[in-house]
Amino acid sequence: xxxxxxxxxxxxxxxxxxxxxxxxxxxxxxxxxxxxxxxxxxxxxxxxxxxxxxxxxxxxxxxxxxxxxxxxxxxxxxxxxxxxxxxxxxxxxxxxxxxxxxxxxxxxxxxxxxxxxxxxxxxxxxxxxxxxxxxxxxxxxxxxxxxxxxxxxxxxxxxxxxxxxxxxxxxxxxxxxxxxxxxxxxxxxxxxxxxxxxxxxxxxxxxxxxxxxxxxxxxxxxxxxxxxxxxxxxxxxxxxxxxxxxxxxxxxxxxxxxxxxxxxxxxxxxxxxxxxx
Amino acid sequence: xxxxxxxxxxxxxxxxxxxxxxxxxxxxxxxxxxxxxxxxxxxxxxxxxxxxxxxxxxxxxxxxxxxxxxxxxxxxxxxxxxxxxxxxxxxxxxxxxxxxxxxxxxxxxxxxxxxxxxxxxxxxxxxxxxxxxxxxxxxxxxxxxxxxxxxxxxxxxxxxxxxxxxxxxxxxxxxxxxxxxxxxxxxxxxxxxxxxxxxxxxxxxxxxxxxxxxxxxxxxxxxxxxxxxxxxxxxxxxxxxxxxx
Numbered sequence: 475x476x477x478x479x480x481x482x483x484x485x486x487x488x489x490x491x492x493x494x495x496x497x498x499x500x501x502x503x504x505x506x507x508x509x510x511x512x513x514x515x516x517x518x519x520x521x522x523x524x525x526x527x528x529x530x531x532x533x534x535x536x537x538x539x540x541x542x543x544x545x546x547x548x549x550x551x552x553x554x555x556x557x558x559x560x561x562x563x564x565x566x567x568x569x570x571x572x573x574x575x576x577x578x579x580x581x582x583x584x585x586x587x588x589x590x591x592x593x594x595x596x597x598x599x600x601x602x603x604x605x606x607x608x609x610x611x612x613x614x615x616x617x618x619x620x621x622x623x624x625x626x627x628x629x630x631x632x633x634x635x636x637x638x639x640x641x642x643x644x645x646x647x648x649x650x651x652x653x654x655x656x657x658x659x660x661x662x663x664x665x666x667x668x669x670x671x672x673x674x675x676x677x678x679x680x681x682x683x684x685x686x687x688x689x690x691x692x693x694x695x696x697x698x699x700x701x702x703x704x705x706x707x708x709x710x711x712x713x714x715x716x717x718x719x720x721x722x723x724x725x726x727x728x729x730x731x732x733x734x735x736x737x738x739x740x741x742x743x744x745x746x747x748x749x750x751x
Numbered sequence: 752x753x754x755x756x757x758x759x760x761x762x763x764x765x766x767x768x769x770x771x772x773x774x775x776x777x778x779x780x781x782x783x784x785x786x787x788x789x790x791x792x793x794x795x796x797x798x799x800x801x802x803x804x805x806x807x808x809x810x811x812x813x814x815x816x817x818x819x820x821x822x823x824x825x826x827x828x829x830x831x832x833x834x835x836x837x838x839x840x841x842x843x844x845x846x847x848x849x850x851x852x853x854x855x856x857x858x859x860x861x862x863x864x865x866x867x868x869x870x871x872x873x874x875x876x877x878x879x880x881x882x883x884x885x886x887x888x889x890x891x892x893x894x895x896x897x898x899x900x901x902x903x904x905x906x907x908x909x910x911x912x913x914x915x916x917x918x919x920x921x922x923x924x925x926x927x928x929x930x931x932x933x934x935x936x937x938x939x940x941x942x943x944x945x946x947x948x949x950x951x952x953x954x955x956x957x958x959x960x961x962x963x964x965x966x967x968x969x970x971x972x973x974x975x976x977x978x979x980x981x982x983x984x985x986x987x988x989x990x991x992x993x994x995x996x
Contacts, residue, residue, distance in 0.1 A: 529783075
Protein backbone atom coordinates (compact mmCIF):
# COMPACT_ATOMS: atom_id res chain seq x y z
CA UNK A 475 0.00 0.00 0.00
CA UNK A 476 2.84 2.38 0.85
CA UNK A 477 4.04 2.34 -2.77
CA UNK A 478 0.70 3.92 -3.82
CA UNK A 479 1.05 6.64 -1.17
CA UNK A 480 4.56 7.35 -2.44
CA UNK A 481 3.38 8.00 -5.98
CA UNK A 482 0.04 9.63 -5.21
CA UNK A 483 0.96 11.76 -2.18
CA UNK A 484 4.76 11.98 -2.09
CA UNK A 485 4.81 14.90 0.34
CA UNK A 486 2.63 13.10 2.90
CA UNK A 487 4.79 10.00 2.49
CA UNK A 488 7.96 11.93 3.27
CA UNK A 489 6.31 13.89 6.09
CA UNK A 490 5.32 10.67 7.85
CA UNK A 491 9.00 9.68 7.97
CA UNK A 492 10.21 13.13 8.98
CA UNK A 493 7.87 13.06 11.98
CA UNK A 494 9.91 10.10 13.23
CA UNK A 495 13.13 12.01 12.47
CA UNK A 496 14.20 9.73 9.68
CA UNK A 497 13.82 9.36 5.91
CA UNK A 498 12.34 6.76 3.53
CA UNK A 499 15.72 5.22 2.75
CA UNK A 500 16.42 4.74 6.45
CA UNK A 501 18.84 7.63 6.86
CA UNK A 502 18.81 10.13 9.70
CA UNK A 503 18.18 13.78 8.95
CA UNK A 504 21.89 14.62 9.16
CA UNK A 505 23.26 11.55 7.45
CA UNK A 506 24.92 11.50 4.04
CA UNK A 507 24.56 8.60 1.63
CA UNK A 508 27.52 6.25 1.29
CA UNK A 509 30.16 7.93 -0.87
CA UNK A 510 32.68 6.05 -3.01
CA UNK A 511 35.49 7.47 -5.08
CA UNK A 512 37.55 6.07 -7.93
CA UNK A 513 40.36 7.92 -9.68
CA UNK A 514 42.51 7.67 -12.76
CA UNK A 515 40.26 5.37 -14.76
CA UNK A 516 40.28 7.39 -18.00
CA UNK A 517 43.64 7.03 -19.76
CA UNK A 518 42.97 9.62 -22.44
CA UNK A 519 42.43 12.37 -19.85
CA UNK A 520 45.26 13.98 -17.89
CA UNK A 521 43.31 13.37 -14.69
CA UNK A 522 39.99 11.76 -13.92
CA UNK A 523 37.76 10.77 -11.04
CA UNK A 524 34.38 9.14 -10.57
CA UNK A 525 32.32 9.69 -7.45
CA UNK A 526 29.11 8.00 -6.28
CA UNK A 527 27.00 9.57 -3.55
CA UNK A 528 24.27 6.97 -3.10
CA UNK A 529 22.99 6.56 -6.67
CA UNK A 530 24.21 9.90 -7.98
CA UNK A 531 27.22 9.18 -10.19
CA UNK A 532 29.41 11.98 -11.54
CA UNK A 533 32.62 11.67 -13.54
CA UNK A 534 35.20 14.40 -14.15
CA UNK A 535 37.89 14.43 -16.82
CA UNK A 536 40.67 17.01 -16.85
CA UNK A 537 42.51 17.86 -20.04
CA UNK A 538 45.32 20.38 -20.21
CA UNK A 539 46.02 22.43 -23.29
CA UNK A 540 48.51 25.17 -24.00
CA UNK A 541 47.47 28.72 -24.74
CA UNK A 542 48.69 32.29 -24.54
CA UNK A 543 47.69 34.11 -21.35
CA UNK A 544 45.38 37.11 -21.63
CA UNK A 545 46.96 40.57 -21.66
CA UNK A 546 45.31 41.72 -18.44
CA UNK A 547 46.57 38.67 -16.52
CA UNK A 548 49.84 37.67 -18.18
CA UNK A 549 51.01 35.45 -15.33
CA UNK A 550 47.81 33.44 -14.89
CA UNK A 551 46.56 30.32 -16.58
CA UNK A 552 42.92 29.34 -17.11
CA UNK A 553 40.64 26.80 -15.46
CA UNK A 554 37.50 26.16 -17.48
CA UNK A 555 34.87 24.00 -15.77
CA UNK A 556 31.85 22.61 -17.56
CA UNK A 557 29.02 20.59 -16.06
CA UNK A 558 27.08 18.39 -18.46
CA UNK A 559 23.73 16.84 -17.60
CA UNK A 560 23.13 14.47 -20.53
CA UNK A 561 19.73 12.84 -21.07
CA UNK A 562 21.19 9.50 -20.06
CA UNK A 563 21.49 10.51 -16.42
CA UNK A 564 17.79 11.02 -15.91
CA UNK A 565 14.57 11.17 -17.91
CA UNK A 566 14.03 14.76 -16.78
CA UNK A 567 16.81 16.00 -19.12
CA UNK A 568 16.19 16.28 -22.84
CA UNK A 569 18.82 16.08 -25.58
CA UNK A 570 19.98 19.43 -26.89
CA UNK A 571 21.92 22.44 -25.64
CA UNK A 572 22.69 22.64 -21.88
CA UNK A 573 19.61 23.41 -19.82
CA UNK A 574 19.48 25.94 -17.02
CA UNK A 575 20.39 23.46 -14.31
CA UNK A 576 23.58 22.48 -16.14
CA UNK A 577 24.51 26.09 -16.80
CA UNK A 578 23.82 27.10 -13.21
CA UNK A 579 25.94 24.19 -11.96
CA UNK A 580 28.80 25.17 -14.32
CA UNK A 581 28.72 28.71 -12.99
CA UNK A 582 28.62 27.44 -9.39
CA UNK A 583 31.70 25.30 -9.96
CA UNK A 584 33.49 28.22 -11.65
CA UNK A 585 32.71 30.41 -8.63
CA UNK A 586 33.92 27.73 -6.20
CA UNK A 587 37.19 27.38 -8.13
CA UNK A 588 37.78 31.13 -8.09
CA UNK A 589 36.60 31.71 -4.55
CA UNK A 590 38.34 28.85 -2.82
CA UNK A 591 41.59 29.21 -4.77
CA UNK A 592 41.75 25.44 -5.21
CA UNK A 593 44.60 25.99 -7.66
CA UNK A 594 46.58 29.19 -7.94
CA UNK A 595 46.24 30.34 -11.51
CA UNK A 596 49.81 31.59 -11.29
CA UNK A 597 50.95 27.95 -10.98
CA UNK A 598 49.50 27.30 -14.41
CA UNK A 599 51.67 29.90 -16.05
CA UNK A 600 54.66 28.49 -17.91
CA UNK A 601 56.19 31.69 -19.21
CA UNK A 602 54.76 35.10 -18.42
CA UNK A 603 52.85 36.64 -21.34
CA UNK A 604 53.82 33.78 -23.63
CA UNK A 605 52.49 30.41 -22.56
CA UNK A 606 50.18 29.00 -19.93
CA UNK A 607 48.08 25.94 -19.25
CA UNK A 608 44.34 25.82 -19.81
CA UNK A 609 42.71 23.16 -17.65
CA UNK A 610 39.43 21.98 -19.11
CA UNK A 611 37.44 20.34 -16.32
CA UNK A 612 34.58 18.41 -17.90
CA UNK A 613 32.17 17.16 -15.27
CA UNK A 614 29.51 14.79 -16.49
CA UNK A 615 26.64 13.33 -14.54
CA UNK A 616 25.98 9.69 -15.38
CA UNK A 617 23.16 8.97 -12.94
CA UNK A 618 21.14 11.76 -11.34
CA UNK A 619 19.64 11.09 -7.92
CA UNK A 620 19.86 14.48 -6.24
CA UNK A 621 22.74 16.41 -4.68
CA UNK A 622 24.54 17.15 -7.90
CA UNK A 623 26.67 20.03 -6.61
CA UNK A 624 28.30 18.06 -3.79
CA UNK A 625 29.26 15.28 -6.16
CA UNK A 626 30.63 17.75 -8.73
CA UNK A 627 32.90 19.45 -6.19
CA UNK A 628 34.25 16.16 -4.80
CA UNK A 629 34.92 14.69 -8.22
CA UNK A 630 36.58 17.91 -9.39
CA UNK A 631 38.88 17.94 -6.38
CA UNK A 632 39.80 14.27 -6.78
CA UNK A 633 40.39 14.65 -10.52
CA UNK A 634 42.63 17.67 -9.98
CA UNK A 635 44.65 15.73 -7.42
CA UNK A 636 44.94 12.89 -9.89
CA UNK A 637 46.02 15.15 -12.78
CA UNK A 638 49.54 14.91 -14.07
CA UNK A 639 50.74 17.44 -16.60
CA UNK A 640 53.92 17.05 -18.68
CA UNK A 641 56.69 19.60 -18.09
CA UNK A 642 56.80 22.29 -20.74
CA UNK A 643 59.78 24.49 -21.45
CA UNK A 644 60.21 27.22 -24.00
CA UNK A 645 63.21 26.81 -26.25
CA UNK A 646 65.08 30.11 -26.06
CA UNK A 647 66.26 30.00 -29.67
CA UNK A 648 63.16 28.91 -31.56
CA UNK A 649 60.69 30.42 -29.05
CA UNK A 650 58.58 27.26 -29.37
CA UNK A 651 57.18 25.16 -26.56
CA UNK A 652 58.77 21.80 -25.93
CA UNK A 653 56.58 19.26 -24.19
CA UNK A 654 58.31 16.52 -22.23
CA UNK A 655 55.79 13.68 -21.84
CA UNK A 656 58.28 11.52 -19.96
CA UNK A 657 58.39 13.88 -16.99
CA UNK A 658 54.96 14.53 -15.56
CA UNK A 659 54.16 16.49 -12.45
CA UNK A 660 51.09 16.60 -10.24
CA UNK A 661 49.22 19.86 -9.83
CA UNK A 662 49.79 21.94 -6.73
CA UNK A 663 46.45 21.85 -4.88
CA UNK A 664 46.18 24.90 -2.67
CA UNK A 665 42.90 24.34 -0.86
CA UNK A 666 40.49 21.42 -0.67
CA UNK A 667 36.90 22.69 -0.81
CA UNK A 668 34.05 20.31 -0.08
CA UNK A 669 30.37 21.12 -0.63
CA UNK A 670 27.41 20.00 1.45
CA UNK A 671 23.84 20.43 0.28
CA UNK A 672 20.73 20.65 2.38
CA UNK A 673 17.04 20.65 1.57
CA UNK A 674 14.33 22.37 3.57
CA UNK A 675 10.91 20.76 4.02
CA UNK A 676 7.83 22.75 4.99
CA UNK A 677 10.00 25.77 5.90
CA UNK A 678 11.16 24.07 9.09
CA UNK A 679 12.88 20.70 8.75
CA UNK A 680 16.40 20.67 7.29
CA UNK A 681 17.70 17.42 5.79
CA UNK A 682 21.16 16.71 4.48
CA UNK A 683 22.05 15.24 1.05
CA UNK A 684 18.60 15.17 -0.61
CA UNK A 685 17.72 12.52 -3.18
CA UNK A 686 16.07 13.58 -6.44
CA UNK A 687 12.63 12.90 -4.98
CA UNK A 688 13.37 14.92 -1.84
CA UNK A 689 14.79 17.77 -3.93
CA UNK A 690 11.59 18.00 -5.96
CA UNK A 691 9.49 18.27 -2.77
CA UNK A 692 11.77 20.66 -0.91
CA UNK A 693 10.87 24.30 -0.33
CA UNK A 694 14.49 25.48 -0.37
CA UNK A 695 17.96 24.16 -1.21
CA UNK A 696 21.13 25.33 0.56
CA UNK A 697 24.70 24.54 -0.44
CA UNK A 698 27.70 25.41 1.74
CA UNK A 699 31.30 24.96 0.62
CA UNK A 700 34.04 24.81 3.26
CA UNK A 701 37.75 24.20 3.07
CA UNK A 702 40.23 22.46 5.38
CA UNK A 703 40.85 25.58 7.52
CA UNK A 704 37.13 25.57 8.42
CA UNK A 705 36.73 28.67 6.26
CA UNK A 706 33.55 29.18 4.29
CA UNK A 707 34.31 29.36 0.54
CA UNK A 708 30.79 29.63 -0.85
CA UNK A 709 27.25 29.73 0.46
CA UNK A 710 24.30 29.38 -1.86
CA UNK A 711 20.70 29.72 -0.90
CA UNK A 712 18.95 30.54 -4.18
CA UNK A 713 15.57 31.74 -2.96
CA UNK A 714 13.13 29.34 -1.36
CA UNK A 715 11.65 29.51 2.14
CA UNK A 716 13.25 31.95 4.56
CA UNK A 717 15.28 30.62 7.47
CA UNK A 718 16.77 32.13 10.62
CA UNK A 719 20.50 32.81 10.74
CA UNK A 720 20.78 30.18 13.50
CA UNK A 721 19.55 27.42 11.23
CA UNK A 722 21.99 28.51 8.54
CA UNK A 723 24.79 28.38 11.10
CA UNK A 724 23.80 24.76 11.88
CA UNK A 725 24.14 23.99 8.19
CA UNK A 726 27.63 25.44 8.13
CA UNK A 727 28.63 23.38 11.18
CA UNK A 728 27.38 20.21 9.48
CA UNK A 729 29.28 21.18 6.34
CA UNK A 730 32.51 21.46 8.34
CA UNK A 731 31.94 17.95 9.74
CA UNK A 732 31.26 16.65 6.22
CA UNK A 733 34.56 18.15 5.10
CA UNK A 734 36.40 15.92 7.53
CA UNK A 735 34.54 12.83 6.24
CA UNK A 736 35.36 13.61 2.62
CA UNK A 737 38.92 14.55 3.51
CA UNK A 738 39.44 11.10 5.01
CA UNK A 739 37.91 9.43 1.95
CA UNK A 740 40.14 11.33 -0.46
CA UNK A 741 43.25 10.59 1.61
CA UNK A 742 42.35 6.92 1.70
CA UNK A 743 41.97 6.80 -2.09
CA UNK A 744 45.17 8.68 -2.80
CA UNK A 745 47.36 7.01 -0.25
CA UNK A 746 46.14 3.49 -0.84
CA UNK A 747 48.97 1.25 -2.05
CA UNK A 748 48.72 0.42 -5.76
CA UNK A 749 47.03 -2.97 -6.32
CA UNK A 750 49.35 -5.79 -7.31
CA UNK A 751 48.41 -7.85 -10.36
CA UNK B 752 55.92 0.51 -45.76
CA UNK B 753 57.86 2.61 -43.31
CA UNK B 754 56.53 3.49 -39.91
CA UNK B 755 54.30 1.32 -37.72
CA UNK B 756 53.96 -2.23 -38.91
CA UNK B 757 50.39 -3.35 -38.48
CA UNK B 758 51.29 -7.02 -38.75
CA UNK B 759 54.80 -8.24 -38.04
CA UNK B 760 56.45 -11.17 -39.82
CA UNK B 761 55.77 -13.42 -36.85
CA UNK B 762 52.08 -12.56 -37.08
CA UNK B 763 51.83 -10.15 -34.14
CA UNK B 764 49.94 -6.86 -34.25
CA UNK B 765 50.85 -3.53 -32.64
CA UNK B 766 49.46 -4.53 -29.24
CA UNK B 767 50.78 -8.10 -29.39
CA UNK B 768 47.57 -9.74 -30.53
CA UNK B 769 47.26 -12.32 -33.26
CA UNK B 770 45.41 -11.45 -36.48
CA UNK B 771 42.03 -12.90 -35.48
CA UNK B 772 42.27 -12.20 -31.77
CA UNK B 773 39.75 -9.88 -30.10
CA UNK B 774 40.61 -7.38 -27.39
CA UNK B 775 39.74 -8.20 -23.82
CA UNK B 776 36.05 -7.60 -23.18
CA UNK B 777 34.70 -6.71 -19.75
CA UNK B 778 31.09 -5.76 -19.30
CA UNK B 779 28.64 -5.00 -16.51
CA UNK B 780 24.89 -4.60 -16.59
CA UNK B 781 22.56 -2.64 -14.38
CA UNK B 782 25.08 0.02 -13.39
CA UNK B 783 22.69 2.95 -12.99
CA UNK B 784 19.62 3.26 -10.82
CA UNK B 785 17.71 5.97 -12.70
CA UNK B 786 17.63 4.23 -16.07
CA UNK B 787 15.40 1.34 -17.04
CA UNK B 788 18.40 -0.50 -18.43
CA UNK B 789 22.10 0.30 -18.43
CA UNK B 790 25.37 -1.37 -19.34
CA UNK B 791 29.05 -0.59 -19.40
CA UNK B 792 31.52 -2.31 -21.70
CA UNK B 793 35.30 -2.20 -22.09
CA UNK B 794 36.80 -3.55 -25.29
CA UNK B 795 40.52 -3.13 -24.79
CA UNK B 796 40.91 0.60 -24.14
CA UNK B 797 37.59 1.61 -25.63
CA UNK B 798 34.98 2.19 -22.94
CA UNK B 799 31.33 2.74 -23.72
CA UNK B 800 28.26 3.29 -21.62
CA UNK B 801 24.71 2.63 -22.80
CA UNK B 802 21.51 3.66 -21.09
CA UNK B 803 17.98 2.72 -22.10
CA UNK B 804 14.79 4.50 -21.10
CA UNK B 805 11.52 3.01 -22.12
CA UNK B 806 9.26 1.98 -23.55
CA UNK B 807 7.43 5.19 -22.63
CA UNK B 808 5.11 7.68 -24.21
CA UNK B 809 6.53 9.62 -27.15
CA UNK B 810 8.03 12.86 -25.87
CA UNK B 811 8.44 16.01 -27.85
CA UNK B 812 6.62 15.98 -31.18
CA UNK B 813 3.61 13.67 -31.11
CA UNK B 814 3.78 13.44 -34.88
CA UNK B 815 6.66 10.97 -34.53
CA UNK B 816 4.32 8.39 -33.01
CA UNK B 817 3.87 5.27 -35.09
CA UNK B 818 0.51 3.55 -34.73
CA UNK B 819 1.80 0.00 -35.03
CA UNK B 820 5.26 0.01 -33.45
CA UNK B 821 7.62 1.77 -31.11
CA UNK B 822 9.94 4.56 -32.18
CA UNK B 823 13.58 4.01 -31.33
CA UNK B 824 15.48 7.17 -30.49
CA UNK B 825 19.24 6.89 -30.34
CA UNK B 826 21.81 9.41 -29.31
CA UNK B 827 25.52 8.83 -29.63
CA UNK B 828 28.00 11.17 -27.97
CA UNK B 829 31.60 11.13 -26.89
CA UNK B 830 32.91 12.55 -23.66
CA UNK B 831 35.16 15.54 -24.27
CA UNK B 832 38.01 13.74 -22.53
CA UNK B 833 37.58 10.49 -24.47
CA UNK B 834 40.08 11.23 -27.22
CA UNK B 835 43.75 12.20 -27.05
CA UNK B 836 42.88 15.72 -28.24
CA UNK B 837 39.99 17.29 -26.33
CA UNK B 838 36.81 16.87 -28.36
CA UNK B 839 35.29 20.28 -28.85
CA UNK B 840 31.88 19.19 -30.17
CA UNK B 841 30.85 16.04 -28.36
CA UNK B 842 27.43 15.85 -30.01
CA UNK B 843 25.62 17.54 -32.87
CA UNK B 844 28.48 17.20 -35.31
CA UNK B 845 28.07 15.15 -38.46
CA UNK B 846 29.93 12.08 -37.28
CA UNK B 847 27.81 11.80 -34.12
CA UNK B 848 24.60 12.30 -36.07
CA UNK B 849 25.62 9.62 -38.55
CA UNK B 850 26.49 7.21 -35.74
CA UNK B 851 23.19 7.91 -33.98
CA UNK B 852 21.30 7.16 -37.18
CA UNK B 853 23.23 3.93 -37.76
CA UNK B 854 22.59 2.77 -34.21
CA UNK B 855 18.88 3.54 -34.58
CA UNK B 856 18.66 1.57 -37.80
CA UNK B 857 20.63 -1.34 -36.34
CA UNK B 858 18.33 -1.67 -33.37
CA UNK B 859 15.17 -1.25 -35.38
CA UNK B 860 16.20 -4.48 -37.04
CA UNK B 861 16.61 -6.32 -33.76
CA UNK B 862 14.07 -4.97 -31.26
CA UNK B 863 10.51 -6.33 -31.46
CA UNK B 864 9.00 -2.89 -31.84
CA UNK B 865 5.57 -4.27 -32.86
CA UNK B 866 4.95 -5.14 -29.21
CA UNK B 867 4.92 -1.48 -28.16
CA UNK B 868 2.83 0.62 -30.53
CA UNK B 869 2.67 4.38 -29.99
CA UNK B 870 5.64 4.39 -27.63
CA UNK B 871 9.29 5.37 -27.66
CA UNK B 872 12.46 3.60 -26.60
CA UNK B 873 15.45 5.88 -25.90
CA UNK B 874 18.95 4.50 -26.26
CA UNK B 875 21.75 6.82 -25.15
CA UNK B 876 25.34 5.76 -25.67
CA UNK B 877 28.38 7.59 -24.44
CA UNK B 878 31.99 6.86 -25.21
CA UNK B 879 34.14 7.48 -22.14
CA UNK B 880 37.42 6.46 -23.72
CA UNK B 881 38.00 6.03 -27.43
CA UNK B 882 40.55 3.62 -28.87
CA UNK B 883 38.99 2.38 -32.10
CA UNK B 884 35.83 0.36 -32.62
CA UNK B 885 33.54 3.06 -31.21
CA UNK B 886 30.51 1.89 -33.16
CA UNK B 887 31.04 -1.75 -32.14
CA UNK B 888 31.43 -0.93 -28.47
CA UNK B 889 28.24 1.17 -28.61
CA UNK B 890 26.24 -1.60 -30.26
CA UNK B 891 27.44 -4.20 -27.77
CA UNK B 892 26.78 -1.94 -24.80
CA UNK B 893 23.33 -1.03 -26.15
CA UNK B 894 22.47 -4.72 -26.60
CA UNK B 895 23.29 -5.41 -22.96
CA UNK B 896 21.38 -2.33 -21.84
CA UNK B 897 18.29 -3.43 -23.79
CA UNK B 898 18.51 -6.86 -22.20
CA UNK B 899 18.85 -5.19 -18.80
CA UNK B 900 15.75 -3.09 -19.52
CA UNK B 901 13.79 -6.22 -20.39
CA UNK B 902 12.97 -5.10 -23.93
CA UNK B 903 12.37 -8.12 -26.18
CA UNK B 904 14.77 -8.56 -29.07
CA UNK B 905 15.07 -11.08 -31.89
CA UNK B 906 18.67 -11.86 -31.00
CA UNK B 907 21.75 -10.28 -29.50
CA UNK B 908 23.26 -7.65 -31.78
CA UNK B 909 27.02 -8.02 -31.83
CA UNK B 910 29.31 -5.70 -33.71
CA UNK B 911 32.96 -5.79 -34.56
CA UNK B 912 35.42 -4.16 -36.91
CA UNK B 913 37.77 -5.93 -39.26
CA UNK B 914 40.66 -4.74 -41.37
CA UNK B 915 42.91 -6.03 -44.10
CA UNK B 916 46.70 -6.00 -44.13
CA UNK B 917 48.68 -7.85 -46.83
CA UNK B 918 46.11 -10.60 -47.50
CA UNK B 919 45.46 -11.18 -43.79
CA UNK B 920 42.21 -10.01 -42.24
CA UNK B 921 42.57 -8.49 -38.75
CA UNK B 922 39.71 -8.56 -36.25
CA UNK B 923 38.79 -5.82 -33.76
CA UNK B 924 40.92 -2.87 -34.76
CA UNK B 925 42.32 -0.36 -32.32
CA UNK B 926 42.65 3.34 -33.14
CA UNK B 927 46.19 3.11 -34.52
CA UNK B 928 45.16 0.32 -36.88
CA UNK B 929 42.01 2.16 -38.02
CA UNK B 930 43.82 5.37 -38.80
CA UNK B 931 46.78 3.56 -40.34
CA UNK B 932 45.23 3.97 -43.76
CA UNK B 933 44.14 0.38 -44.35
CA UNK B 934 40.66 -0.95 -44.94
CA UNK B 935 38.16 -0.89 -42.08
CA UNK B 936 34.87 -2.77 -42.16
CA UNK B 937 32.29 -2.46 -39.38
CA UNK B 938 29.74 -5.23 -39.08
CA UNK B 939 26.70 -5.67 -36.84
CA UNK B 940 25.40 -9.22 -36.75
CA UNK B 941 22.50 -11.17 -35.27
CA UNK B 942 24.56 -14.28 -34.47
CA UNK B 943 21.97 -17.04 -34.34
CA UNK B 944 20.40 -16.36 -37.69
CA UNK B 945 23.65 -14.98 -39.13
CA UNK B 946 21.69 -12.02 -40.44
CA UNK B 947 23.63 -8.84 -40.93
CA UNK B 948 22.07 -5.70 -39.46
CA UNK B 949 24.68 -3.24 -40.66
CA UNK B 950 27.82 -3.27 -42.80
CA UNK B 951 29.95 -0.24 -43.39
CA UNK B 952 33.21 0.07 -45.23
CA UNK B 953 34.74 3.27 -46.59
CA UNK B 954 38.03 2.35 -48.23
CA UNK B 955 39.42 0.80 -51.35
CA UNK B 956 39.31 -2.96 -51.33
CA UNK B 957 39.68 -5.51 -54.08
CA UNK B 958 36.42 -7.41 -54.40
CA UNK B 959 38.21 -10.77 -54.09
CA UNK B 960 39.17 -9.82 -50.56
CA UNK B 961 35.65 -8.86 -49.49
CA UNK B 962 34.56 -12.41 -48.63
CA UNK B 963 37.57 -13.05 -46.42
CA UNK B 964 37.04 -9.75 -44.65
CA UNK B 965 33.34 -10.36 -44.03
CA UNK B 966 34.10 -13.87 -42.81
CA UNK B 967 36.67 -12.53 -40.33
CA UNK B 968 34.22 -9.93 -39.05
CA UNK B 969 31.46 -12.52 -38.68
CA UNK B 970 33.70 -14.89 -36.73
CA UNK B 971 34.68 -12.00 -34.44
CA UNK B 972 31.01 -11.09 -33.89
CA UNK B 973 30.13 -14.68 -33.03
CA UNK B 974 32.97 -14.75 -30.51
CA UNK B 975 31.66 -11.53 -28.99
CA UNK B 976 28.13 -12.91 -28.80
CA UNK B 977 29.39 -15.74 -26.59
CA UNK B 978 31.02 -13.21 -24.27
CA UNK B 979 27.87 -11.05 -24.10
CA UNK B 980 25.74 -14.13 -23.44
CA UNK B 981 27.94 -15.16 -20.51
CA UNK B 982 27.76 -11.62 -19.10
CA UNK B 983 23.96 -11.68 -19.25
CA UNK B 984 23.73 -15.09 -17.62
CA UNK B 985 26.11 -14.10 -14.84
CA UNK B 986 24.17 -10.91 -14.19
CA UNK B 987 20.92 -12.85 -13.99
CA UNK B 988 22.47 -15.25 -11.54
CA UNK B 989 23.69 -12.41 -9.33
CA UNK B 990 20.33 -10.65 -9.43
CA UNK B 991 18.37 -13.83 -8.68
CA UNK B 992 20.60 -14.57 -5.69
CA UNK B 993 20.00 -11.06 -4.35
CA UNK B 994 16.23 -11.16 -4.84
CA UNK B 995 15.96 -14.59 -3.28
CA UNK B 996 17.59 -13.31 -0.11
